[in-house]
Amino acid sequence: MYLRILKLLPAYKLHFFLAILCMFAFALSTGALAYIIGPVMKFLFTSGAAEDIGIVPFGLISIPKEKMIIAVPVIIILVAVVKGLSSFGQIYFMGHVGQGLVCDLRKKLYEHILNMPIGFFHANPSGVLMSRLTNDVNMLQTTASESFAAIIKQSLTLIVLGSVIVSLDWKLSLAAFVCVPLAVYPLRKFGKKMKKVSTKGQVTMGNITALLQEAITGVRIVKAFGMEKYETERFDTENKRFTKWQLKSIKVRASSSPLMETIGAVGFAITIWYAAFRIESGELKPESFISFFAAVLMFYQPLKALNGVNLSIQNGLAAAARIFDLLDMPSETSSTTTEKRPERKLETIKESIEFKGVSFRYEEKWILRGINLTVPRSTMVAIVGSSGAGKTTFVNLLPRFYDIDEGSLMIDGVDTRDFSLQTLREQIAIVSQQVILFNDTVRGNISYGDRDRNEQEVVDAAIAANAHDFISKLPDGYDTVIGESGIKLSGGERQRLSIARAILKNAPLLILDEATSSLDTESELEVQRGLENLMAGRTTFVIAHRLSTIRNADTIVVLSKGKISETGNHDELLRAKGEYHRLYTMQFRDKEPNNRSSEVTVADNTDINKVIN
Numbered sequence: 001m002y003l004r005i006l007k008l009l010p011a012y013k014l015h016f017f018l019a020i021l022c023m024f025a026f027a028l029s030t031g032a033l034a035y036i037i038g039p040v041m042k043f044l045f046t047s048g049a050a051e052d053i054g055i056v057p058f059g060l061i062s063i064p065k066e067k068m069i070i071a072v073p074v075i076i077i078l079v080a081v082v083k084g085l086s087s088f089g090q091i092y093f094m095g096h097v098g099q100g101l102v103c104d105l106r107k108k109l110y111e112h113i114l115n116m117p118i119g120f121f122h123a124n125p126s127g128v129l130m131s132r133l134t135n136d137v138n139m140l141q142t143t144a145s146e147s148f149a150a151i152i153k154q155s156l157t158l159i160v161l162g163s164v165i166v167s168l169d170w171k172l173s174l175a176a177f178v179c180v181p182l183a184v185y186p187l188r189k190f191g192k193k194m195k196k197v198s199t200k201g202q203v204t205m206g207n208i209t210a211l212l213q214e215a216i217t218g219v220r221i222v223k224a225f226g227m228e229k230y231e232t233e234r235f236d237t238e239n240k241r242f243t244k245w246q247l248k249s250i251k252v253r254a255s256s257s258p259l260m261e262t263i264g265a266v267g268f269a270i271t272i273w274y275a276a277f278r279i280e281s282g283e284l285k286p287e288s289f290i291s292f293f294a295a296v297l298m299f300y301q302p303l304k305a306l307n308g309v310n311l312s313i314q315n316g317l318a319a320a321a322r323i324f325d326l327l328d329m330p331s332e333t334s335s336t337t338t339e340k341r342p343e344r345k346l347e348t349i350k351e352s353i354e355f356k357g358v359s360f361r362y363e364e365k366w367i368l369r370g371i372n373l374t375v376p377r378s379t380m381v382a383i384v385g386s387s388g389a390g391k392t393t394f395v396n397l398l399p400r401f402y403d404i405d406e407g408s409l410m411i412d413g414v415d416t417r418d419f420s421l422q423t424l425r426e427q428i429a430i431v432s433q434q435v436i437l438f439n440d441t442v443r444g445n446i447s448y449g450d451r452d453r454n455e456q457e458v459v460d461a462a463i464a465a466n467a468h469d470f471i472s473k474l475p476d477g478y479d480t481v482i483g484e485s486g487i488k489l490s491g492g493e494r495q496r497l498s499i500a501r502a503i504l505k506n507a508p509l510l511i512l513d514e515a516t517s518s519l520d521t522e523s524e525l526e527v528q529r530g531l532e533n534l535m536a537g538r539t540t541f542v543i544a545h546r547l548s549t550i551r552n553a554d555t556i557v558v559l560s561k562g563k564i565s566e567t568g569n570h571d572e573l574l575r576a577k578g579e580y581h582r583l584y585t586m587q588f589r590d591k592e593p594n595n596r597s598s599e600v601t602v603a604d605n606t607d608i609n610k611v612i613n
């Protein structure tokens with residue numbers, strides 16, 4: 001996990017290098033401080049009777065005793081300034097590295113999520129994904145910028161102080177370090193516990209975000225069904241669970257620190273006990289002991305800090321594990337999805353779209369079985385079938401929202417899996433059954449697929465979708481922001497915007513899934529006219545409930561029980577006296593035999609899918 005985080009590092013190598021440099025300076029200045037304390041004390045208490053002192057370990061720089069009275073305070077200030085500056089530098093530079101890494105990771109994760117196949121979103125609620133992007137990434141950020149830095153800094157400090165200690169008296173240092181191995185086991189134990197607790201906490205946080213997201217976006221239904229209390233309780237269950245995990249993590253943190261301190265104290269006690277013997281026997285000079293004493297005191301501080309860091313790192317690693325799990329899932333664009341196929345560019349549809357023995361299932365449930373259908377270019381296919389027959393699923397195979405399980409779906413004789421997803425989807429405009437709009441202006445929503453379209457093109461598309469009139473009446477016209485999912489518009493208005501968006505895209509393959517279902521007869525007729533203009537010269541798949549639309553189709557496909565039960569145009573299917581005929585006659589059964597025109601009007605507006613099957 002560390003290595004994977006470190007792999008992101010090269011972009012920040014300069015800052016990382018500067019941070020390490022500052023950490024070195026910090027560690028050295030800490031060591032120097034400990035080293036000079038002893039001689040300085042001796043100098044003070046023996047009124048200048050000290051010898052020349054070396055202020056850097058091993059006497060690299062030495063100061064004559066007459067200059068001590070000025071030099072010592074200056075040195076103390078200098079060392080403190082170096083320590084302060086290097087402390088600032090390492091926090092700042094490491095912060096830069098940490099924040100930068102996490103910023104890159106966040107973008108990578110977001111891009112990856114957007115590139116995941118649709119099926120991924122069925123399995124992962126949006127709230128959980130949001131939590132991954134915010135909470136988990138934040139947690140990793142703390143680790144990357146603070147804990148990482150602390151580890152390097154504290155380890156360096158430990159090494160420098162350790163060298164000071166050993167250089168002063170190696171026998172005594174053995175006594176001081178005898179307890180260090182004792183700390184290893186609890187350190188690991190606490191670390192493991194922390195990782196577990198943190199994982200559970202983050203999973204719960206994901207559930208909280210998911211609940212929050214669902215209840216807030218669905219607040220109308222929550223209110224309409226009086227479920228505020230129920231939702232609050234549902235939320236609170238997860239909320240309490242999260243608090244429980246947080247408390248557990250506090251417990252680990254709170255109990256690990258005193259334990260480490262006790263171990264430190266034991267080491268310290270042993271040192272003092274042993275030092276007393278050695279001073280008595282004259283092997284250890286008192287001023288060396290003072291330096292030693294200061295260094296050992298300082299030594300336990302980074303050790304304790306490392307314990308805290310260990311716990312934060314476990315937190316961060318748990319978060320990193322979840323983030324990398326997500327990043328490792330194959331996305332639509334990653335080569336691991338299927339064995340790498342040559343990516344061809346789809347320019348346009350020249351001849352036909354062909355389904356050859358296509359079968360598809362969601363998990364275990366087969367929705368489509370052995371579909372064979374050839375749709376010549378520039379023709380219109382209507383798909384009819386009862387609710388849940390698989391009509392939406394059928395058209396969703398065209399832009400490869402789902403990959404088929406058996407058979408192949410070809411455009412001009414080439415399997416759609418051989419085309420790059422981008423060029424394939426560029427050829428397709430969709431009006432989906434569930435209208436999806438963004439919290440943006442009307443113009444922004446219409447020109448969603450191509451933000452560079454000019455004003456006139458946007459207006460033309462709106463006129464064709466019979467949306468221009470209502471848009472002109474909005475407070476800011478095309479600049480009106482329509483709220484989340486277009487909440488400030490009526491259902492029909494939303495649908496007309498989504499039609500305008502598809503019209504503007506001007507793609508050769510058009511998919512209309514119940515595109516006009518929320519419109520009244522009058523606006524539907526007008527939109528229908530716009531759509532008919534649009535369909536001319538395009539290959540169109542229509543799922544519609546109005547007979548008028550279906551009757552104009554070149555081919556009508558009747559889906560039932562996952563199979564195509566009938567195909568043909570309106571007249572052929574009527575002559576065949578099959579299922580479509582049954583439906584048609586059902587609609588006319590009760591009508592006056594002589595009033596043909598009114599029959600047609602009624603029939604045109606009959607919901608065909610409610611009658612079929």
Ligand SMILES: Nc1ncnc2c1ncn2[C@@H]1O[C@H](COP(=O)(O)OP(=O)(O)OP(=O)(O)O)[C@@H](O)[C@H]1O
Binds near residue numbers: 363365388389391433
């Ligand atoms: N993500 C999914 N996971 C599992 N099953 C699904 C999923 N989406 C749809 N289904 C099932 O697949 C079947 C076909 O759904 P589909 O949306 O294609 O129906 P439809 O013909 O468009 O119906 P309608 O006319 O109501 O829109 C349904 O039985 C549905 O329960």
Ligand SMILES: [Mg+2]
Binds near residue numbers: 433
């Ligand atoms: Mg549908």
